[in-house]
Amino acid sequence: MISEPVQYLRSIKSVRETTSQVFQFAVDRQGGNFFELDLSKMPAVADFLCDIIERDYGSDYAKIPPHGRWQHLNYGSQPRVEDLTQQWIDAGGDEIEIARKLIDLFVLSVLVDAGAGNVWTYTIPGSSKESPQRVGRSEGLAVASYYLFVEGQYSSDSKDSHKVCGAALQNLKLEDFTQGFQISDSNPMDGTEGRLKLLQRLGSALCSNTEIFGPEGRPGGIVDFLHGKSRAKGDNPNVIDLEDVWNALMTGLSSIWPAGRAVVDGEPLGDVWKLDTKADAAASGYNKFSTPAGVPSDLVTFHKLTQWLCYSLLVPLERYGYKFTIENKELQTGLPEYRNGGLFYDFGVLKLKPEAMARGLQLCKELGKSSGLPTFEPQDGAIVEWRCLTIGLLDYLLPIVNEKLGFQLGLPQLIEAGSWKAGREIAAQLRPSTSGPPIELHSDGTVF
Template identity: 75%
Template structure:
């Protein structure tokens, strides 16, 4: 496996980030954060209280983390209603799977942080007549907004079938249409507006550039048919069996070109959500036998592929339940998601603490950006953000057995994220920062990260 192939692989995410986590465990922190693992017990207790509140002891009812739940924000079964309507109108199972993948891919890829101000007002027709208009921000707001754009046919060129996402439409998606669909205005600004729109347009070009994966129509749902060509049909298997890495490789091959220029490049190839980190170089020197074996792989690079992982998580349930009903092997290769709610949870409980120099530098950027807060702000490539994301992945793996021991039940990592860490990160943020409900560290976002 050469350097580029390795750094695009799902296995590289845990391997490269775990070196940083192990280094931080040995040194009570890295170059940017102090690490206090004794605070993890309080994190686990907080998570367990949320799980008990929401699920009682019915742990098997906890779904895996995915975009499905966000699309159904407010306990509205939007996705299930669509499926029922499609079934009633005679749409076959394979096309239902394609339509779900269309929706989920689109919704996930516009799901980078939207900031503390932007909110989406849910159309009044979806609320009861007497209820006040519902407004929702952040990831859930982006999900609901993408749902209404989808059902209104904004991504389809077929007037008889609005429930499609087609590359040719995304390529031509305008700034005005994006602002209108997401209700963006001077009084309702969205972080990373331009970067998010450009990513959507690049997604359209990528879909059209890979007909083998996304079909002649350039639909994300073409992935369903492509994956069927990868199925194995062993006598011992009753389902269409595929490997998680088949899904991963299709997404990496088909979507790498959507990421902005200026990210990490190896051997002339842009790698997406991949970054350099001085702490990683130090960890590689201290633990030389624990990283990638190929000598041509730079020792200071860590990989996250967060939106691709979030996409992969979100596609698994539709792929397993609809269409060909794939049986998917090696799902455990995915890591926890290195984003601000999971990472913020650990910071707010004191497991992580910015070192004084990093904190001062982050506050200086906040002041420069004229933010009305003393919270630190960093750009995505800053070592503080990259190290924070590495430590978040390691801490989620560290947290899982602690929570399972307290529950007396073996949750999977996707269940832990769904019922616990992601939700807990949001709730502790709202408790500590009720005005913004935002994370303890802010990202100067380009609309494609975190």
Template identity: 60%
Template sequence: MTASDSVQYFKSIASVRETTGSVYRLIKSQGEGNYYKLHDSKLKQVTEYLCNIIARDYGDDYDSIPPHGRWQHINAGGHARMEHLLEQWNSEHVGEVEVARRLIDILVVSVLVDAGAGNKWKYKAGEETYTRSEGLAVASYHLFVDGEFSNGDANCQVNGQMLKQFTMDQFVKGFQVSEENPLSGTEGRLQLIRKLGESLIAHPEIFGPQTRPGGLVDYLHGKASGNQINLNDVWDALMDGFVTIWPTGRTSIEGQPLGDTWILDTKLQAAAASPKWHDKFLDSLVTFHKLTQWLCYSLLVPLESYGYKFVIQNKELQTGLPEYRNGGLFYDFGVIELKPEHLKRGLALTKKLGGEGTLPTFTADDGAIVEWRCLTVGLLDELHSLVNKRLNTNLTLPQVIEAGSWKAGREIAAEKRPSTKSPPIELYSDGTVF
């Protein structure tokens, strides 16, 4: 196989479940990996906890559970912000395809600023205060409706040139950042916004002459058969259009960046019996593409329900999201346990960084983070099956994440660490990972 074959593979959605799955199967067969012990008998407790949350919030009205997406985060606090936008645009007689473009515009920007915000940052909207993912979502919503991402033609649009020129002053003001209100990875997040602008400008074939994320609607219409579109076409457009926004220094093949792809020694061990590439570097790689998957999940609602109302095939290719809420759920219930030597390393980094408390910290490329994320993908697939069996229903994986795992991860974190509500493992982040 050629280098281009390997690049295409590692950028594909199929590679996520395949590469992480080989790590998960190895750890499941051994009861441990290089960084974690696995106690999968404790999944029963997680299932019960999650099903209780679903019963509390939805009863048995499972059809009312929306798929996991950024839309709900923007509506944080019980405010139907997205629906109010739709009402406003309807009153202004905005065409249906343009409505779809605008929804894509806001969701793309909002997702791409949605890496972990840290334990201290807050966003104030009126008399209400939001933190973490919801805070970032509400902040991005206000920047969008205030026209900070627009070139002036219409406030509720996103323009590549405006993103490319986005200033630190705009960012600090828009996200209410200060010494007293620090946001993790501020510089990395700003650079991501600017690089998004550059990508929109560099790919007019996908994003159109207006260089806006919403141009994706028209691009996919050209790819569709009637209104039928394959998830792989949506995925490839996102990967080809946005892969260059990720920081330099990430994993690449012959200079071609692979996005959210990492080296893991456990993966090389998993590949030993049946190597795919017969190359130690390639056989050690695992892919997550978390922000692209989060983006894809979030865009499916506007793509399916507005504009051309696409029917999207092969949605089951997407995996659960390997991020700290889903992963924290399994750690806090003891399904996975850091090995003592790695816990010691993580605590040492916490101390070195001036942190307090007993939570370990790792960088994004550390095997303790990468293996954790592999375990999260595999365990979410198992949890999906267990929840459906327990409830005697047929929820999709995005519904299980929305109604249960992400929310359960947050709630168990608040129970165990009420003062910070932080995840059980800290990520020393540049604001571009998860």
């Protein structure tokens, strides 16, 4: 029986509740324990975002898609996902199976999406539709995962290569992974072995949770599981709640996260971290939520890859197969990753305090990095606080941008059209040699 504290710390609502305490604590003190906070710089951030939105969408804000992996898979304005889906339709594919295949692809692609570093790139193979080109970072990982999926690298079904099967992932070898992602001494990827182990653990989780992922142990099995949770409401025959999707992912994938992170009542929690700023905020009376007894006061929850999965899976779940209507999508938060967080740092909204800066520069030196940028490990308070403040700042930014636009964007649209893209563009302006973030993460390949 899972304890109440563990249930809470794995919940989607805990993300905004735990991180907002840190954010409000920092707002009232012009900073937390690791960062200074200057909200007077936020209008400049909003102006930069609005300029990007106007450039890319004009005033047709309704066309802005929600943030998701779909756009990354279609890097370079190539409709890879649509073309593949049409291929299945033309072959007489069952619509439910098409939904399963899309979920297979998207789950695989999201779970290899931790930061690849400043050096690694993927060379897209030439075809009748596009010329060979090199692409790095999140889009490179997305396109690489697409081609590996299409080539059948993750299927154990001899009659259908376009699947992701748990058995195939369990048996994935390092040499196959490095070859597929074109990793070499001259093209290194951060966290290669951690990323491989994550996929192998994903395979085990898929095979051991057949109630959720079906007898083949496929991510796409969640389509049928969610249909069993659906209900009719008005004219909508298949209504589910965001928490149905969330709980399925958290339950089915809880075993994939690395050891060594937060554990409560003997249960590993995944992307949950200790932060002394959170403990200070709780001691100062900032916990206004009905947190269950037994929840440690120093823990903050992010579940970033699970949230990224949720963001990415919602569109295929809504458009294909059972065409679910999904309620309470607003429970999701902004994503606490380096593009969104880097945006606020590069505009001076956030600034590392001197002690944290010195420690980060020292680790950069010890690791022999040439960037000269402050560098931290994932569990460092500077990284954890940065992620907390990023979530709070995205919520703070949304109404400012909407007022300037005179239109009510949702948070997923703000991230897609604005913050994530703006974080990348300001990084390219300020650090053109790498286009990398202003703070570097010494990553194991499983954290943002």
